[in-house]
């Protein structure tokens with residue numbers, strides 16, 4: 001059963017069919033991946049089965065549609081096209097130009113943006129390109145503290161970026177809000193060139209106008225990294241920073257449900273700075289097969305059904321919140337207003353890592369995560385982070401969310417009970433089989 005109106009039933013290994021013409025030129029005849037490289041074929045198959053038989057609750061993941069997979073696995077991967085539509089360093093780009101232009105136009109429409117650069121290879125390089133477009137080495141940027149939900153690329157000391165730019169970080173309040181008076185105070189004190197907001201592990205919406213007011217007062221650029229919530233913003237279910245902010249970055253593979261990649265949206269007057277910063281500043285040839293996949297994903301996101309999807313993602317996260325609260329879990333930031341939850345599980349007598357390992361055995365995948373000002377180390381933190389994009393793509397709703405939260409609660413109470421874990425794993429598989437996505 002395929003849930004988005006596409007035709008399925010073309011056989012279990014349909015996406016691999018696309019590779020056959022390529023392999024036929026390798027002197028191995030018309031061999032399929034299965035025949036030519038069974039090692040890789042079997043590992044892909046095992047991973048597909050793992051994805052389908054278990055519950056994926058990692059909030060940064062999603063399941064792309066067959067049309068998106070087709071575009072990604074297409075012969076567009078063969079083409080070099082450094083530059084931008086109509087202005088390339090290579091010949092033979094007439095069709096590539098059309099692909100990339102369609103992608104750009106759909107991205108602009110989806111978010112109401114004046115300009116879109118769809119070439120960033122992923123989220124980290126998209127942020128790096130945006131920083132270099134707005135700042136010079138040594139400049140200051142004020143962003144969200146990583147322990148309070150910000151991302152590595154927002155200035156973690158282990159990144160190269162932290163050696164180039166001066167990152168100053170604001171935190172959330174004990175009740176999980178952003179203290180705008182403090183952000184204002186910090187902006188006055190540190191005079192940042194850029195005020196950055198956005199997150200990887202924060203579960204609330206943001207008031208972009210307040211950031212904008214502070215940035216205007218400080219003479220700073222505004223930048224929002226909506227990597228996690230891009231799909232929910234595109235669907236109109238969360239606040240959209242695009243019209244107020246100078247630059248907005250988003251990955252395309254999380255709630256946007258497209259290929260692994262990034263995108264930068266900006267005001268028209270910054271377009272040339274952003275484009276030059278992506279290429280030639282940071283990258284070489286764009287991955288046009290992925291850009292085609294992004295274009296397909298954006299077409300999906302422009303359909304009314306995607307709005308329904310985004311709504312359900314958020315409703316599902318709310319159900320998890322309710323059940324966890326009813327079972328006395330400690331939810332960071334007071335709960336969720338998006339697709340994810342961050343929970344401190346140490347009051348339950350278990351660490352984030354221990355819970356992740358136990359849930360793996362029960363067929364439920366989430367990730368251990370630091371909580372704000374976590375006293376524990378990053379590899380064995382106090383929290384777990386979980387979210388609903390994947391299970392919602394499979395078609396699961398409130399009833400299934402309740403079951404999932406109940407299973408997690410059972411595992412928390414007896415993480416070493418192998419019998420329980422194996423019973424839940426069987427039940428999880430039973431549920432998943434009712435919501436198959438890839439066949």
Ligand SMILES: Cc1ncc(COP(=O)(O)O)c(C=O)c1O
Nearest residue numbers: 060122123124151199200225227
């Ligand atoms: C807010 C945010 N920005 C950037 C990134 C980096 O994306 P990628 O892993 O594609 O480099 C992530 C990834 O989790 C993220 O959550």
